[in-house]
Amino acid sequence: MMFLSLSAKAEERLTLWYSHQDNSFIELLVSEFQKENNINISLVQFDPEKIKAEILLGAQYGGLPDLVIFPSDFIGLHSLMKLSSIPKGWLSPELSQKAMMTAYVDDKFWGVPVIQGNNLLLYYNKKLVSQPVSSWHDIIDTKQKWLDKNILPIGWNYLDMYYFIPFLSAFNGWPIIDGEISLNTPEMVKALKYYRYLSEQKIINPECNYTCSQSDFIQGKEAYAINGDWAYQDLKKAMGDALGVALLPTVDGNVMHPMSSTIVLSLPNYNRHAAHKKTLIKKFAKFIQRSSIQKLVYKETRLLPTSDKLLNRYQQQATGDEKILFKQFELSKPMPSTIKMSIAWQAMAIGFKRYEDGLSAEKTAEFMQHIAIQQWKRLSKK
Structure with missing residues (x-):
């Protein structure tokens, strides 16, 4: 504060x-x-x-x-x-x-x-990258080039579900559909598995939070970073002409839609x-x-x-x-401003911790939905 x-x-x-x-x-x-x-x-x-x-x-x-x-x-x-x-x-x-x-x-x-x-986008370091990637396949295919130089291919606040949403969108999922909380879906399961797959590919440090990731990117320890438009001015001041801006990469040809x-x-x-x-x-x-x-x-x-x-x-x-x-x-999609969205954020965060602890993607999606519905019922009674 x-x-x-x-x-x-x-x-x-x-x-x-x-x-x-x-x-x-x-x-x-x-x-x-x-x-x-x-x-x-x-x-x-x-x-x-x-x-x-x-x-x-x-x-x-x-x-x-x-x-x-x-x-x-x-x-x-x-x-x-x-x-x-x-x-x-x-x-x-x-x-x-x-x-x-x-x-x-x-x-x-x-x-x-x-x-x-208030939406996410892809930043890159022009001192390291001459032409930004357009897909996650490209990042994975070139990862060894960066790792050999002791540089992480990319960084973002992995545990923050705001950064997970564009991946969910690439699988045609969304947390609120027709005004209702929609977390226990096949799209959620696919997105969770893909998100973990990226972590397993060692292209990102999942333990690095927002401050850590932004600092590493500015210092040239990451070639790419996912961050918000809110960070543009700070990054520009810190990196000058070395800062590059690009669209979020595609997932198997599917466009990522960050929330706005x-x-x-x-x-x-x-x-x-x-x-x-x-x-x-x-x-x-x-x-x-x-x-x-x-x-x-x-x-x-x-x-x-x-x-x-x-x-x-x-x-x-x-x-x-x-x-x-x-x-x-x-390319962004408006974030719902309803209380159900607030509930969905909390449910996804709690569920994702279980997922990181070993719960299956299928059970995680089911658990997220259960938490959200229980919380909605509790608040609806007030």
Whole structure:
């Protein structure tokens, strides 16, 4: 957790929690807002794996912030997180329908989409790779060349199920189908077996987490890395012209479809605030949707705007890395924002640990579904 206070002899104070890796994006929003408003905004950055638990704890025992910025799938837990709904009038008319629907659950809006994308893609080191691979077969076929140089062919956060989803998609599977949790499927079994097969091929270190993998890639210890669009700016700063960007490799000729979502601004306990603080929060929510602010964020970070008009313009103008970023976003599939998706994440994570401990793929898929259904029944009774 990191704490930062951005202030300038301010009279009002707000606290904002977030977990996005590119903290320059958040700081940019806040500093631009403070240029027009006499306010102190305290920023608290959490590890992406911990912020959900922190918000749930804050909702249960007290201590919630005024504002949170997090992935849109969190809003499925709006009731447990004590989020206040967002009036539709707060949303910009330029907001894309796709982005808008990521914030819409249970007939209400629970967040203001700030940026979109949040999807995985393939990075490579141009000092090591002249032409990026297009399939997993290519990575496996050339693995010995890298291993002989004491370089891992590829790295990613293997135990994080967000990275598993594109493999599931390549086998035509998806965790939520027609609004229902769908984990005990032949597609899940095939994806689990293939995922383990890649680990057995020694092309990746399955024990290397997100921080470890990103660090190894930057240091030239990995030829390729799977990471999110959120990491582009950090990688570019660290590697400069050595950074390459490509589409995710195909699996037996099948395209991988990473999940995409929006990063939304949500309001815990908004209705309990005094009138003057409510006015300030609304002002901030509208400010971050301004066309000028969306342009500035894209210019500085290459994070995709939620405005249809701006998105289309930048896509038409895109060249080089930007062209790949847009193309991979087009190949992504929206992540459901329902509570069932939150349940599915937990069930997949627990089930995958069993799989790593030796449970068969078939039994793992069955176990994942069982956990998910039991959790859904428990939450449905509340």
